Amino acid sequence: MRISKDNVIYSMDKENQAVGTIRSGDQVIFETKDCFSDTIKTESDVISEIDFNKVNPATGPLYIEGAQPGDVLKVTINAIKLNNHGVVVSAPGLNKLFTKGIEKEQTVICPIHEDKGTFEFQGVEFPLNKMIGVIGTANADEGITTGTPGPHGGNMDNTMIAEGSVVYLPVYTEGALLAIGDMHASMGDGEVWGCGVEAGGEAHVTVEVMKDYPHSVPLVETDEAFYTYGYGKTTDEAIVIANDHMVEFLMKEAGLTFNQAGMLMTIKADLTACQTVNPDASMRVGILKEFVELAKNFK
Structure with missing residues (x-):
């Protein structure tokens, strides 16, 4: 098509006609x-x-x-x-x-x-x-x-x-x-x-x-990495949402505890601005798939 x-x-609105x-x-x-x-x-x-x-x-x-x-x-x-x-x-x-x-x-x-x-x-x-x-x-x-x-x-x-x-x-x-x-x-x-x-x-x-997709969305996947996404009136608000979603993602995808997910993020995830100039900001957190796989071996 x-x-x-x-x-x-x-406007992205449920009242819009397809x-x-x-x-x-x-x-x-x-x-x-x-x-x-x-x-x-x-x-x-x-x-x-x-x-x-x-x-x-x-x-x-x-x-x-x-x-x-x-x-x-x-x-x-x-x-x-x-x-x-x-x-x-x-x-x-x-x-x-x-x-x-x-x-x-x-x-x-x-x-x-x-x-x-x-x-x-x-x-x-x-x-x-x-x-x-x-x-x-x-x-x-x-x-x-x-x-x-x-x-x-x-x-x-x-x-x-x-x-x-x-x-x-x-x-x-x-x-x-x-x-x-x-x-x-x-x-x-x-x-x-x-x-x-x-x-x-x-x-x-x-x-x-x-159906029954396990992760918080929006989420972006490339051949090499996963990226969670955050939005807000300030960059700080957007960062919190993006970080929260990455913690949730790692806990589900790699079976990590909350602390393990956070510590993996602080050593191997990247926080990046998507857009910071409009009234609402957007941020992302990315982590390479190879590190997600390695994390599945955490004790």
């Missing part, structure tokens, strides 16, 4: 707009001119047959295909990390060369690190804007959500109502200036319904 980028939402239905195990292509709804087309276009009610559109939502509250949605990122350009902007108020402030608006258009695995920024080629910023299901209660991270996933801005990764998401409502958007050609952890190389394109995914 292909879902057109004409079908977008700005634009398509699939069965567990089906493959889907989500066509996505960039986070500015494709409105910035030239370097003379600036962010102050866009409609902020249409920021971070997510394509969908998609109804998955058999998905019921309490289940987990397993989303495998098979491929990310980007359009031929991305956008980076600078503007006053775009981030909260620089005390000197941004005094001048600027837009840079970045040509993207998928065939070479590069993008151009200010005339210099850099390697792509393609990732999905917004991926989530309908929230349990009231809708949450697509620009906000939360228990449903949403605007996680986690650079580990890349080609080959698996994202585990909670199901709060019948059909799950999955939506995806806000892809990047490149973004540094923390997204410190307010945006990455924002790009539209296609997310090719496989979606499966998991």
Whole structure:
């Protein structure tokens, strides 16, 4: 199934009407707009001119047959295909990390060369690190804007959500109502200036319904590691949730005690900012699978 980028939402809400239905195990292509709804087309276009009610559109939502509250949605990122350009902007108020402030608006258009695995920024080629910023299901209660991270996933801005990764998401409502958007050609952890190389394109995914999944979600799995996720009004709040979920994960996955899990984390897990510039922050804790396996031998 292909879902057109004409079908977008700005809030992940159980009241949204699904634009398509699939069965567990089906493959889907989500066509996505960039986070500015494709409105910035030239370097003379600036962010102050866009409609902020249409920021971070997510394509969908998609109804998955058999998905019921309490289940987990397993989303495998098979491929990310980007359009031929991305956008980076600078503007006053775009981030909260620089005390000197941004005094001048600027837009840079970045040509993207998928065939070479590069993008151009200010005339210099850099390697792509393609990732999905917004991926989530309908929230349990009231809708949450697509620009906000939360228990449903949403605007996680986690650079580990890349080609080959698996994202585990909670199901709060019948059909799950999955939506995806806000892809990047490149973004540094923390997204410190307010945006990455924002790009539209296609997310090719496989979606499966998991019954009785044992771990707290959202959770990201790569070939090498597991990543728990936290969110909050402050980075401290987000850190606490991400840490709590990693402790729970290690206790279940490796059979560790609470203290063993915490001590393993402090010597071999990495705490990393996903996004720290928006009103709500997102953080992650990652641990290599090899250390999880070794920990199963703890006495």
